[in-house]
Amino acid sequence: MPRAVHVLAFGIFAMVSSEFLVAGLMPQMAEGLDVSVSQIGYLITAFAVAMSVGGPVLSLALLRVPPRDALLGLFALFLVGNVLAATAVNYPVMLAARIVTGVAAQAFFGVALSLAATLTGPAERGRASARVMNGLMLGTLLGLPMATLIGERFGWRAAFWAISVLTLLAAAATLRGVPARAVTAERPDVRRELTVFRRPAVWWAFATSTLIIGATFAAFSYVNPVMTEITGFSSGTVPLLLVAYGAATVLGNLVVGRLADRYTVPVQVVGVLANAGFLAGLALLAHVPVPAVALLLGIGLVGVTMNPAMIVRAQRAGDAGLLLNTAHASFITLGVILGSLLGGLAIEAHGLRAPLWLGAGLAVLALGTLLVECTPAARARRAVAAAPSPASTQADAAPVDAAPVEAGAPGPESR
Template sequence: MPRAVYVLSLGIFTMVTSEFAVAGLLSPVAAGLGVSVSQAGYLITAFAAAMALGGPVLTVVLSRVPPKTALMALFGVFGAGNVLAALSPNYALMLLARVVTGAAAQAFFGLSVSLAARLTRPEVRGRAVAVVMNGLMLGTLLGLPMSTVVGERFGWRTAFWAVTLLAAVAAVATAIGLPRLAAAGAERFGDQLDVFRRRALWLALATSTLVIGATFAAFSYFTPILTDITGFASGTVPLLLIAYGAATVVGNFVVGRLADRHDVAVLAAGLALNAVFLTGFALYADVGPLAVAAMIGIGLVGVTMNPAMATRVHRAGNAGPLVNTVHGSFITFGVMIGSFAGGLAIDSVGLRGPLWLGAVLALGGIATVLPELLRRGRRGRGADPAAPPTTAPDMLCVAES
């Protein structure tokens, strides 16, 4: 695996740490800005919305720029956003800071996945995406508690200064470790959009939304479920969430090994297992060992489907930056749908509601995968003749001399 792939993972770890910073410091941020906790929570929504809507726009703007230059520009925008967050005297400027960092983070995600595909051979792309996505898993495992500890000990603004410093380190590593490549966006914007006419691509994007939506419907409310239903002390929950994060790292590694050859089968199996774990959690949330086992299971087969999701999207569309960024937007929609609908489920049926909702979304995801899985099964283990070629604009570019 090229060294540059690991460098990209460090960048994503930095972006995810910033994304989760507000979630771990809601009360201090709300107090510091003189707003309610619910208003502070809208900063998380603003970040996600900027990722989903602003990320693709920023990707198009940078599509004709060499990727190394584009990444450095994104680090600059991202760093400026975090500095603004650390200095924000009021809620309006903090909101602007989250929008800026959210758009930069999503564009960075899409470009990083595209570069991972570009820097590696086709037969190991799934593994490369898994390495890059380890930045996301480690951000959940380490970045969230790290920013929370720093913010609680030294003040919430210090957490954003720490992320800014981490972004500077990642930018230096990128400048040193990433090779110089030609820009991948020689196509006109209209030509880049042509790929979105493919039904198979939209089906793959829908699957990704449902995979993430099912997981985040539950993940968003793990803490109240574990304390109010399962009966764990509040001080125990962070340890359980660390165990969940460790499970995502393990699951991401396994899925990355399988995604290149069995992307659709892995997605079908992962969704089926997730539905089982979510259902089990809902049924036995009041039984400590079973609840923890179900939660760890969700960690193993939830967001860890990312490498298989990316491989399927590449085969249905291409591995270009715009496709990857739009894919990231659909993943973000899954986060927004899962967390928002999970809250509605709590209002309707109580704290077990998000778990039942997650199981339903996982079953919906299976419905989007099953037709392709059956078609591939009928045609044998070879590539699906109906699938579009995987040639992407970025694969036609050559390294700069």
């Protein structure tokens, strides 16, 4: 696997650590900004809306920009948003900061996934996506607990400053580890990339991704108050629970990444069924510590870890271009919006268990969107998509780095 793929994962790690930070510091931020916990939850929604709407627009502007230059520019914008959050004097300023960081993060996801597809062949795109998305899982495992711990010890503003430093480190790694000019099979063309959105299979894939992530975030957005107010854990225990949850997502991502290329739809069906059961179980048993922790870990194993399979499905339905990847990421983020927004409304109406039941319901809906892929026509379509045309085979056959290979140096096949 090219080194650049791992560097891209580091960038995702920085982005996700900031995105999830709010979920880990809800009570502290609510007190510091003099607002309710549900209003802090809406910051997650605002971040997600900015990603969904602003990310694709920004990606259009970056379509002809060399990938590394685009990534560095997005790091700069992301840094501005985090500094603004660290110095926010009131809720509106914090809201603006989350919008800025959300737009930058979404475009970064699109560029990173497209570049990973460019640097690897079609048969390895599931694994490459899993490697890049390891940044998401490690953000849950390490970034979120780290930010939560810093926020609890030194104040929530310090957590945003820490993310700012992490952003600078990721930008430096990108400058050194990502090729200055990544070779692509074709010159980017807006009209060509837009044509894939005419395919119904693309929209079914987007719908599934939205509902899978929505089901997970209905619970995860409010894991702190659920675990402290219902289960009875202290606020100091929450970072440890988040570490365990993050470890489960890393393990799940490794497994799904291995299966995504060959069993794209079946792995999602199994994951969605398991997630629905875990979410419903947590809603019933949140007041009992041991089952509650076990069910939380189960959600970590089969929730956001479906990302590699979701990405492969969307790319096979359409292509691996920047616009499709960014649009798909927008629909994934739409799931965050549905989960956090509807979850907040459910809490206000029915209490802290309500978003868990909501998540189980969204998982059942996700299963319905997957059933369309089990028809004979859908299987035939996937078979055609899996067989590249002769014209594209040569372009996609091997991973490519922009840097020339010196005589006697190992080529891409040796990585």
